[in-house]
Amino acid sequence: xxxxxxxxxxxxxxxxxxxxxxxxxxxxxxxxxxxxxxxxxxxxxxxxxxxxxxxxxxxxxxxxxxxxxxxxxxxxxxxxxxxxxxxxxxxxxxxxxxxxxxxxxxxxxxxxxxxxxxxxxxxxxxxxxxxxxxxxxxxxxxxxxxxxxxxxxxxxxxxxxxxxxxxxxxxxxxxxxxxxxxxxxxxxxxxxxxxxxxxxxxxxxxxxxxxxxxxxxxxxxxxxxxxxxxxxxxxxxxxxxxxxxxxxxxxxxxxxxxxxxxxxxxxxxxxxxxxxxxxxxx
Numbered sequence: 293x294x295x296x297x298x299x300x301x302x303x304x305x306x307x308x309x310x311x312x313x314x315x316x317x318x319x320x321x322x323x324x325x326x327x328x329x330x331x332x333x334x335x336x337x338x339x340x341x342x343x344x345x346x347x348x349x350x351x352x353x354x355x356x357x358x359x360x361x362x363x364x365x366x367x368x369x370x371x372x373x374x375x376x377x378x379x380x381x382x383x384x385x386x387x388x389x390x391x392x393x394x395x396x397x398x399x400x401x402x403x404x405x406x407x408x409x410x411x412x413x414x415x416x417x418x419x420x421x422x423x424x425x426x427x428x429x430x431x432x433x434x435x436x437x438x439x440x441x442x443x444x445x446x447x448x449x450x451x452x453x454x455x456x457x458x459x460x461x462x463x464x465x466x467x468x469x470x471x472x473x474x475x476x477x478x479x480x481x482x483x484x485x486x487x488x489x490x491x492x493x494x495x496x497x498x499x500x501x502x503x504x505x506x507x508x509x510x511x512x513x514x515x516x517x518x519x520x521x522x523x524x525x526x527x528x529x530x531x532x533x534x535x536x537x538x539x540x541x542x543x544x545x546x547x548x549x550x551x552x553x554x555x556x557x558x559x560x561x562x563x564x565x566x567x568x569x570x571x572x573x574x
Contacts, residue, residue: 299344305372307344312369314342316360330359347377347427350434374434377427381520388512388523390438394505396448398487398496398540401458403469404449405432406439407476407484412469415461439479450485450537450544456557467562470554477551485544486553495539503533 301311317327317338324342325335331352340346348356353366378386389395389406397404402416413432414425422428438444459466476482487494502514510525513533524530545553 304344305369305376306347309348309366309369309373310342310344312365313338313348313356316362316365317342320360327356327359331355347373347424347430349430350374371434371437374427374431377424377431379520385514385521385523386435388504389435391506391509392445392504393507394446394448395502396450396505396537397502398450398452398500398537399455400452400496400500402455402460403451403473406436406447407449407473407482408432409465409469409472411461411465415465439482444479444481447482448485448541449483450487450540451550453486453488453553456486456554457561459562463562467558470558470562473554474551474558477547483547484550484554485541485547486550487540487544488553491543494543495536501533501536503530503537 299307299311301308317324320327322330323335324338328335328338332355333352337346341348341352348366348370350367350370353370356362356366357364375383375386395406402408403412405413408416410429410433414429417428417432418425439447456470460469473484476484499515504512504514510527511530511534512523512525513529514521514523516522544550
């Protein structure tokens with residue numbers, strides 16, 4: 293059992309969150325079980341979070357803020373905690389992504405992380421055989437919050453048609469994922485194009501890449517290899533990426549035709565089909 297008095301609040305966002313939860317709970321004169329009743333969880337979970345052995349969720353943090361009257365302290369802290377669960381090499385990109393005014397990406401294999409459903413993200417992240425899958429999924433979902441801000445970034449995504457056909461997580465997960473992509477048409481700052489197989493060879497056969505643009509800082513280009521990710525503001529690289537992205541966009545279907553293709557794939561490939569017993573199956 294970890295003794296929370298031995299924890300260093302400055303060691304990590306998770307340690308700081310745990311120490312603050314214990315301090316403010318005790319200031320309120322509540323035992324772990326009493327706070328647990330107020331936030332609909334067990335005393336054990338409160339203890340695990342206070343000793344930095346369990347990562348809190350956003351829902352938990354909001355309920356604790358309400359129960360302790362902390363004015364949103366834990367709702368603000370949980371973003372830092374969840375971001376700290378991302379791979380160390382990815383955290384700098386996530387920080388810059390959250391500050392970007394414009395995000396453009398070409399994705400050769402998968403749906404872009406900001407547009408993934410929870411089940412799709414879980415299936416993707418599980419391929420890395422992580423020891424903390426729940427935490428990684430929660431961290432990825434936390435990234436999505438930038439799309440709901442009062443002033444969200446403009447996000448322009450070009451998906452290779454292959455991403456629509458690769459059955460990540462199975463038919464039901466894919467159907468929900470494609471439906472989610474279609475629902476994003478309601479957000480005027482999100483645009484999705486599909487690069488069809490018919491385009492043949494194109495300007496980014498080498499793979500996926502992202503470009504981040506900022507109001508007051510230089511553009512960044514981000515790529516990944518098998519092990520980690522790489523960001524650069526090198527002007528020549530940024531210029532080359534912009535040229536390649538322009539060619540990829542030009543070769544892709546229009547936003548409207550892309551939505552029609554996504555709809556067709558969703559219905560024909562992942563729609564509910566009658567099974568041998570006549571019942572519908574995914």
